[in-house]
Amino acid sequence: MRLHSTSSIPDAPAAEREDAPVVDRTSLLVERAKRGDMQAWARLYQELFDPIYRHVRYLTGDPAVAEDLTQETFAKALVALPDFEGRSKLSTWLHGVAINVVRRHWRWERNTETAHARLEDRRRVLDDVSAESERPDRVALQRKRAEVLYAVLETLPDTLREVFILRDLEGLSEREIAERLGITRGNVAVRATRARARVRKELVSRGWLEPSTAKPPSDGRSPRGEGGER
Amino acid sequence: MTESPYDALDEWLEDVVASTDRELETDRPRPDFAEVVARAHAEDPRRVTAEQLEEVRALAAVIPIQARASESSSSHSAPLDGDFGEFLDDVRAAVNSDIRERQLAGIPAAPGRGASTRRAWRWLAAAAAVVLIGLGVGAGLGGVDGMMRAAPGDGDAKFQAPHARVEVEQAEGRAELRAPSRSDASPRAREEALEEVLEEVPEEHPDAPVATPEGALEEALEATLESSVKATAEASRPSLDERLKALDELAQERWRQGDLEGAEHAYRELIRRGGRRARVQLAYGDLFSLVRQARGGAGEEELWREYLGRFPSGPHADDARAGLCRRAPGDARLTCWERYLDDFPRGAHRAHAVRVTTSPASSSSP
Incomplete structure (x- = not known):
């Protein structure tokens, strides 16, 4: 069991203050x-x-x-x-x-040595590109893609990783992410763009995604809209 | 349309989200509040005291926090496919729902007793209410409606889920057939009326249905049969279910009046006569709280053992087993948790069990 001090409990972001209780x-x-x-x-x-x-x-x-x-x-x-x-x-x-x-x-x-070894095991999934080409059933493919994505995310700095997950997986808006992380919306946007670029690059370099000649949009956003909300 | 280099990535991410959401739907963990409080106490025993931990542990052992209504009440039951399996799932859901609604009923503390019991029941009610609301159970269970019970109207009604309130209203309406309504009868008159019913309660029928999946099926069928019989012979002799329900109300009435011994006697009578009916599970659920109130932990342990001897894989078995393990002495505690994991690999208290059984240093923890 891991227990840590409570000194890292965040203060409430100002944006969430309730003016009229x-x-x-x-x-x-x-x-x-x-x-x-x-x-x-x-x-x-x-x-x-x-x-x-x-x-x-x-x-x-x-x-x-x-x-x-x-x-x-x-x-x-x-x-x-x-x-x-x-x-x-x-x-x-x-x-x-x-x-x-x-x-x-x-x-x-x-x-931690043990945990690091487990981490390395998980990252090995990145090298098993054959699973993608074999195209197993849809559910298995989705699960495999999830494993690969999380292995890629472990290569990202935490600041990019958390913004990417909040925006591209949880589907939160930039405003919500800013509130949760206590950073500005602009900062969220910058981190999200960088994270998407890094993730895509990693997947391409490992052979999981096809390289594209098209120029990525400047903000790296998905066509799903602001903040990648679903 | 121009293709973005991120299209493939977005398709990929949609798969990840689909996979994660599917898993979140099908493999939701069962929260264990006692485990949380134990961790908090270990981190700061001044802010989360041993007394608070004990309070929660005492309650946690009898609170079935079920992940989903379709979960079997038995960890041993084999999966069944097809219409029959779906039907049994519905029956199990009905039994579990009924137990949760019992917890919603919010039996008031006995007059003169401490606030701890009120806390206990409200805790139970609160936890169960959230689970019930979250699961949205109870819809479409008309076939087993006869098993549903009336709940006393009291200050804890605010914790009742909408479905529970409907059931309460329906059950209250039926109860008027047998006893004066609460609004126009004194507690004594009500009890006398109920005791009349008690005198008529027959011994358990040797073929009484059981609460196991097979038995629940029979019971559901019987409940349906009884409802049709009631429609044609409303004035006839009350059924066993109706009499057990009256016993149930008597127990609650006595409990409300502070007569713990009398309430326990009524529940015991219900359990003796009810065989393995679902209502017996409800009575045991109430008895756990009542006995704790009347005789403390020792009485509770005795009752858990009794229950497990009779329903080793019943709806309360997971929590009863965990409760006994938490209170087992010395080395027996480790063995107890090991067996718990064998029998309840997806039990609500498995996280605690795993920690105790995998960490030698923690074998002394409850």
């Missing part, structure tokens, strides 16, 4: 939870488990790791909740906690 049910539960009411915490946990797990699952690409890190996210949030000032939505704050937990996990993977 509304006493909603979640706020009441949060207040109760802050006073140590475990039933309130349990309720919040039940309500927020799915979105946080989904978020962490996308960030990690591994169901078992995602489950573990989701538990850790809530454990850290439980400890840190008394410091939560309600300047942002609880869900936004929790997503921030989750990202920090995942970042630590990424660092741990790179810096």
Whole structure:
């Protein structure tokens, strides 16, 4: 079990501040939870488990790791909740906690010998291009592509990796990503463009994508629209 | 249309999203709040106290947080294909849904008792409500509607899912056939009316359906049969199900009045007479909380063992087994968790079990 200090719990982004406080049910539960009411915490946990797990699952690409890190996210949030000032939505704050937990996990993977070996194993999938050419059934192909993509993502700096996942896989808008990561929308756009270029280049160089002579658009965006929202 | 060099990448990403979404739909983990609190306590025992951990652990062992309604209540049941398998899935979903709705009922704490029990029930209600709402279960279960129970109307009604409220209203309407309504009868008059029904309750029929998949099937069929019989002979002698339901209400009424012993007696009577009917599962669910309230952890452990002896793979078995493992002494704890993993490889408490069984240093943890 990995437990880390809570010093990395993010402050609420200013963009999420609630100018006119509304006493909603979640706020009441949060207040109760802050006073140590475990039933309130349990309720919040039940309500927020799915979105946080989904978020962490996308960030990690591994169901078992995602489950573990989701538990850790809530454990850290439980400890840190008394410091939560309600300047942002609880869900936004929790997503921030989750990202920090995942970042630590990424660092741990790179810096721990055993984990590093596992990482290398996963990256070997990049060299198995035959799976693409064999064109197995659609479901198997999709799964294979997911494995390959996550192996590629592990070669990216964390700052690019998380923006790419939030935008291109989770389908968040630039505004939402900016709020979650506490960075500007412009910064999100720059990172997203760079990340897409890096991912594509890596897939082409490994033979998973055909090289194209067409010039990429300057912003690297998909034709799906702003922020690649689905 | 101009082809973008990113088209192929976007097609690729759509496959990744499809693959991930499919997995999220089919392999959602079962959250274990006790595990979260244990981690938080390990990180900062001052902010998350041992008392809070104990409180959650005591509750977690009897809260079936199911990932999806279609999950079998038994980890041992073999998968079935075709219409028959789908039908059994519906029956299992109905039983699980019924248990969750029981938890939604929010039986109030006994007068004069501490807030812990109220916390316990609200905790149960809250967790179950979220699960129920999230799963959207309950629709299309008319065939087993007869198994659904009335829930007491009380302050915890706010936790009830819409479906649960409908069921409560329907069940309340039926209950008026047998007993005075709550609005126009004193608790004593109501209890007397219910006790009259109790006196009429027959012994368990030797062929009583069971709550296993096969038994649930029979029960669903019987419930359907009973509903049709009721339509033609409304004034006839109450069925066993109706009498068990009345026993159930009696137990709740006594519990509400603070008569824990009387409530336990009524539940025990229901369990004795109900054989392996689904309503017995509901009664056990209530008994777990009631016994904890009346006799604490020791009584609870005894009841878990009794339940597991009777329903080794019943709806509460996962949590009962985990509860016993958490309280097992010394080396027995490790063995207990190992067996738990063998029997419940996808159990709600598997994360904790794996940690205990794979880390020698943690074998002393609950």
